[in-house]
Amino acid sequence: MEVQLNRRNENGVEVLDVSGELDIYTSPKLRTAIQDVLAGGRSRVVVNLLHTTYLDSTALSVLTSALKQARDAGGTVALVYNQPQIEKIFTITGLHEVFPVFRTEPEAVTAARSWTAGASRS
């Protein structure tokens, strides 16, 4: 099983579309992708989880690490999801308050554009 990652740039915001299932096997791919983005100097990242059908605690770890790194670089990682299960996961882990969470990608991108280096979260 593979997870499909698609990286694009929307008005200076790096968007990663995640299609498929994120588990211990596939999460490393996401981590690598995010690392690539951050290493490229971009710290405004939107992870689109709208087509993610599964997400487990390892994926959460990957996201939280990425968030920390992005913040250190003056940016952040925003998440897009509206699936009830994904929502439940972030809710019960309290991570919905840690990440900027949006229900649609345009919202996320718009918000991300307002982040500048040094700016704190919205």
Added chain:
Amino acid sequence: MSEDARAAEILNTIAVAASGESSLDQILHASLGHLARAIPLTGGSIALVEGAELVVHAAVGPFAADARGQRVKRSGGRSWQVIETGEPFMSRDVISDGLRRTTPIRSYIAVPLVWRGEAFGLLEVDSTEPNAFTEWHLHLMRRVATVLGGSVQLARRVEADAQALSAAEEAQRRLALVAEASRILASSLDYETTLTSVARLVVPAVADWCIVDVLNEDGGGLAQVVQVHVDPEREGLARELRHRYPPSRDASPPHPIYQVVQSGESLLHEEITDADLSARALDADHLAMLRSMDISSDMVAPLSLRGRVLGVMSFVRGSSGRRFTREDVALAEEIARRAARAVDTAYLYAAEQRARAEAEEAARRVNVTNSLIALAASAMDLGEVFDEFGEILRTLIPFVRVTVSLYAPERDALTMPYFKGPGLTAPRERLEGPKAGTVRGWVIDHDRPYARTDTRLTSEFAEDVLLGSAGIRSYLVVPMRVGGRVIGTLNFGDEVPGLYMESHARLAQPIADQLALTISRFQLFDQVQRRAGELSETLQRALLPAGLPEPPFSALGALYLPADPQAGIGGDWYDAVLLPDDTILLSMGDVAGHGVQAAAAMGQVRHVVRAYALEGRRPGEIVNHLNRYLCRLPDGPQLSVYIATLDPYSGVLTYCGGGHPPVLVLRPDQPVAALTCTGPPIGLLMTMAYPEGRLTLEQGSRLIAYTDGLIEATRDIAASERALAEAAARTRLEPPSRAAASLVQHVLGGSLHEDDVAVMVFDLLPVDAPLSFSVPASPDSLYRVRRAVRAFAKRAGVPAERIEEIVFAVGEAALNTVEHAYRGIGGQMQVRGERRNGTVIITVRDVGHWRDPVDRGRGRGMKIMREFADQVEVDTGTEGTVVRLAWQVLAKPR
């Protein structure tokens, strides 16, 4: 009256008297009487010539009594002179005639009785008065002599006729007696009875007492068989006489009956005096008994036939009867001869009967021995037939218990694996233990049978004490030999002492040896089987899959039977692999030939197939690829092969095979069908293109694949195939592993199979079946677990929104297992799911140990589990960890 008239009157009187009297003596007596009245005589006599004697038949006068019966031998005396000359003689006065005087006789006339010129008698008269007689008296006497002459001759003839008649009658009577005796003797073979009847014929017709003694068949002595006496009281006495004073052969002289046996000649004692009895008697009592038996005359005749004496027949007359004569002996001999024939015939018949009985008994023994040998030879497990064996054995050799003891040389001990009889349940009673000091040990060491007459009389061996106290008094121990070795003993025991003879040992030996053969063959077979089985199994285990995978929504069972050890290790294999996409690969095949080479080739092929499959090649590709590869090998193996993949999610079966028996497919509500793969075994034809088949199976279908060893074992392939199809239908509801075994049992029965037999049974489980699924506990398996759980939840009728909760929770549980259970070492993770009414329960199990959580956000995993499932239980034990998750699902399954 004138003298002539007087003379005439006297003569007439005498003539009349002569014709009227019946016997000669009476005639003479009457005649003399009449004469005496006519002549003044003192005395007178009539004597007749009998041979060389003159015998006085009639006399009158004072000396008449003495005179009668007097015999005067032929001499020169006066009387004989008259006979010789035929001239009468008269002396008026003997004194004046100067004749010798010994008596007071003075006057004397003697006239011869003449018949046809021959003097046959003498008529004499005398008187004590001189000149008592005149010429007239002489003349008268001459005329009387003439008259008497005729009468006497007539009387004599009559008497002779009468005697002849009575002799003839006697002869007739004797003939009749002998004829009757013959008839009796011929009427039955029971010579004791018939001889007794003959004796009763003889007594009292011929004798007062009759005894028959018959020689014992072994010639050992005479045994009295018949004792008949005219007087029943004396009969009893006779028996006692015999009992107390049996006739002795060794006496001096030997008893008459032994004399006759030895000489073969009859003995006659016309007259037995008291002196004779005294000579025979051994003591006073004996003499007294003999005397009271009233023995006056006896004869003993031999029962002889063809020169052999079979016995003697004794006839005794008492004092009242007449004595035995030579004629009687002839009769006795005749009867005895017939008796001999009867006894001989009876002996011959008895001997023949005995011979026949012996022959029949010998034949019976042979039959029983053969049955026992056949039974022992045919038995695979002697224990099963031992009871029956014992029952048959009992008709040959008597026993209360029969046992088999075997010698275990490595322990120098005896075991008792087979036994029949009371009191043999405890090992002590079965006499298992060290060989030393036992009679069985003795028999094994000396290779000879041993029989005990009475265990009470000795304690030489351990068994004497043990068996004796169990009531076994006599025993027989026979060595069981095979291949020049004594492997144990066959033991018989009975409550009766002294029961066992050498003949029993001889009868038992061939049976004991056959038992030895059966047991050693069984032992050998057992050993060989075990060793070969071990070898086979070791090798085959090394070459065959260690365990069967547990694919989702499927069940798999397989059975592998190594071939008969004599045939060697075979080249059959079976394999089932769960491919990473949860497709099941089934493969099965049979490398031609036996032995390690075939096994090695088989192992290689199996792995090649796996490798191809893991690369993603489909069955058709694999088979054709393999075929070309094998054909290219010089001296490559040929093998039958069947390869199939089945997707448990779609039910699609893809298969290909060559030279393999048809695979049976059982689809729900359909009869057994067969999927045939055409084509020869692979490795044969390079150009062969094996076609691939494809089929979509419904949930609840079953596949049965097998190697030809299964159907070729019984040599009737068609019958075996039918049996298999039948068995497949019958075992439909049995879980696959059990079904595999049942199928083999149904088809093979008890037959040995020369080829390996492999059977695989694969079930595509029905929709309501629980989930049971094993995957490697590695990161890449989690996707498969989720997929299976999702499919299961759907099949179980869980509402769509709850399905994902289940998946997320189980995902975390599985993740835990992958992260914790195996410290980097691959293992298996087992996921089980079932629906119980409104509850769905899913367990994730591992057999490792959870290490302490490394913080990788583990806490989150637990939290997710608890939030996504209604119940969570984690059981950590030494054998592994089970995470149990449950959801109350209200909707009923579809």
